[in-house]
Amino acid sequence: AQKITQTQPGMFVQEKEAVTLDCTYDTSDPSYGLFWYKQPSSGEMIFLIYQGSYDQQNATEGRYSLNFQKARKSANLVISASQLGDSAMYFCAMREGPSNYQLIWGAGTKLIIKP
């Protein structure tokens, strides 16, 4: 079974609109972390936001917020007021267990912002 599922292979969004990228996860470990990364066409992997399984509040970082619904095992990324520079691949990833463990990755969502 997939540990991380990103159901949207691609999305087109109008500039300045908000966008939600879906991510569901599967784990039986009570301690885990969820990450979102942005990969522009140049290839580097840019960290966006992190949510720990015990965090009470949803994580926010500037225009990025994470809609964490623990019971549903979902960790959707919300980008407010999208910009042309937001066009990229977006990956959801999960760390199960202790802090030094590997990340398990979703297949990614290709986001294209239209002017």
Place this chain on the structure above:
Amino acid sequence: EPEVTQTPSHQVTQMGQEVILRCVPISNHLYFYWYRQILGQKVEFLVSFYNNEISEKSEIFDDQFSVERPDGSNFTLKIRSTKLEDSAMYFCASGGPGGYGYTFGSGTRLTVV
């Protein structure tokens, strides 16, 4: 802001040749990782390294692969005899304790011909 540095950014090599990919992690980080991403596919974990030894490795990380931290600052991935299917983007990452802050390098794009 501290960053993870990878060299080279691109490498083309003949099949069967050895390659060494280099990484300089963030100086106060203790955990080091290599991941790879075949073009158009998801990112895959290769290996993690802590306290001068491998702490975890995937099925991909077979005897053709090795890692080393030769001088306390560099972290290298060696592929002994490259195959065509080793062509991928290879990412180095480092992390501190606490489960937060995996920082990735910009990647090395390896092409085996």
